[in-house]
Structures are given as C-alpha cells and as structure tokens.
Amino acid sequence: MPQPAFFRKTYDETLTLMVEARNYLRHTERRERERAAPVVGLRMSCEAMRVTSRLTQVMAWLMVQRAVHTGELTPEQALLSDRRLSGFDVCLDDSFVDDDSLPNGLRSLMDRSHRLFLRVARLEEMLVERVLH
Template identity: 75%
Template sequence: MERPAFFHRTYDEAMDLMVEARNYMRFIERRERIEAGATVGLRMSCEAMRVTSRLTQVMAWLLTQRAVHVGELSPEEALAESSRLSGAGVCLDESFTHDASLPSGLRSLMDRSYRLYVRVARLEEMMVRRVLH
C-alpha cells in the first residue's frame, strides 16, 4: 500500500531537519551559546528547546500517520486527543525568530521548524474535517 504523497516529502524533510538540528546543537550551539553571554545564551537554549519540541511533535504525528497507513491504527484512533499534534503554545511562538542577537544557524532552524509544524498542523486539521465531520 502506497503512503500518501505528502508523507514521503514531509517525513524526509522532518528527518533531515532533525539531523541538522542535532548536529547544530551538538557541535555548534554550545560554543555559540558560551560566546554569546548569559542573556543571549539563555534565549538560545530556550529556542533550541523550542526547535526540538516542534520536531518531536511533528515526527510523533508522522509516525502515527504511518501507523494508520499500515493498518495499526484507525484514522479515528490517530485523531484521538492523545495522538494529535500538541504543544501549540510552545511550538507556535515565534517571538525570537528574527532576533538578530541569535546566531543565523539557530534562526534558520527556528524558522524552518516553525513552518514545518504549521504545515503539519494544517494537514492534521484537514484530516480532522475529513474523518470526524
């Protein structure tokens, strides 16, 4: 059974972004945070966690969709509150996306993870309308 077209592209994008974020945070972010000083460093840590939250939520949602597609979950089960995309309060906050005091690499991850989260939220909303209404 072939997965929906959106799945392959979105999954690949999310996975690539997760790997990029991991590498950035492992090899670059710590050094930049130390060089930035306490206030900016704290903001960097908070925003790195926000990127991680967005990507974790997106991957969990995509894996749930894969379970639906292979018959492990029904569409209704996948749309139960416990399986839905969550964390909107944290994930949709883009207050510091354009903060020039943050390193450009982190700002790029912030922007792309935000756009991916929003896109997945729209996909989920489309599914809710189709399946539950």
Template identity: 60%
Template sequence: MGSQTAIFTRTYDETLDMIVEARNYMTHVEPRIFPKRRSNPDLRFSCEALRVTSRLTQVMAWLMLQRAVVYGEISPEEACRECNRLSGREVCLDTDSMTDDSLPAGLRSLLDRSYHLYQRVSRLEEMVLGRVGLARAVN
C-alpha cells in the same frame, strides 16, 4: 490515497532531515562558533533550541501515527484522538524569537523552518480531522 501518502512521506523525510540537522548544529556547529556557551549556556539560546526540538518532535510523532494508519496498525479514528494530536501549540507557534538578532543565524534558520513545518503539519492535521469527521476542540 497515493498522493496523500506521498505528501506524508516527503514531510516525514523533511522532518527527519531537519532533526538530524538540528542535532548536528547543536552538537557540532554551535560549540565551535560560540565556545563560551559550552560552559555557560545562554538561557535564551537554550530555550529557543528547545523550541526547535519541541516542534520537530511533535511533528515527527504525529507523522509516525499517520504512517501507522497507512500500514493498518491503528485506525484513523484512534490516530485522531485528542491525546494523539499535535500539542504544544503555545510553545510551537510562538514566533517572538525568529527575528532576534542576538541568536545565531543557524538557530534562527532552524526556528523559521521548524515553525513553518509545524504550521504545515497543523494544516494537514486539520485536513485529516475533517476527513475523519472530527473538529479540533477550541481551547
């Protein structure tokens, strides 16, 4: 259990760092690089910024549930209920924009790294579901 806890802790820390980085980028860096977007936001930029946010919030919520399991606050079965699983797969696993050169490099970097983080946590979730004896329902 110790190595699994370490994996979750490192992933939690990575996610939190990326959330802070995304917030700082959207708040401080992007407006300086593209000041005209401040008054007239680019729809594509806004949608992709929300995609990053969706990935990171889904991952963080799932990791917090796993932390609650480790601390005995909820059971593994409760954490694996359908309503507590990663969601938003259609939005979070869409990669169409990751190579869009019209988007700023900083946003593309956040898109790429948040996508790979979401994928990795999705695989962790599958491992947890397997350990609890549940299978992901095919949509």
C-alpha cells in the same frame, strides 16, 4: 502499499531537519552560546528546546499517520487527543525568529521548524474535518 507523496516528503524533510538540528546543537550551538551574553545564551537554550519540541511533535504525528496507512490504527484512533499534535503554546511561538542577537544557524532552524509545524498542524486540521465531520 507506498506512502502518499505528502507523507514521504514531509517525513524526509522532518528527518533531515532533525539530523541537522542534532548536529547543530551537538557541534555548534554550545560554542556559540558560551560566547554570547548571558541573556542571549539563555534565549538560545530556550529556542533550541523549542526547535526540538516542534520536530519531536511533528515526527510523532507522522509516525501515527504511518500507523494509519499500514492499518495499525484507524483514522479515528489517530485523532484521539493523545495522538494529535500538542504543545501549541510552545511550538507556535516564533517571537525570536528575527532576533539578530541569535546565531543565523539557530534562527534558520527556528524558522524552518516553525513552518514545518504549521504545515503539519494544517494537515491535521484537514484530517479532522475529513474524518470527524
């Protein structure tokens, strides 16, 4: 049975963003951080970890949804606390997305990963309402 369109599109977007983030962090971010002032370099490292956290949380959530779709989990099992999005204190913080001292490539990843996390959090809220209420 094919995956629902929202799932396929969100999964593809997440995977693409993960690959882009990996490539940026592997090839570009380190050089930019070495050229930056120490405080900016530290902020870059923190924000890179935040991007990684968001994308990891979203992909894990999508894998749980895939398990529901294939019948490996029930919708109720998927909504157990250890299978839901977490790390909201880290993942929702977008304090530095408009910080001009950060490189544009990193700021773009920060913004897009934040918007993706918010969208998936809304999807999860909708599932909670539908399944548990």
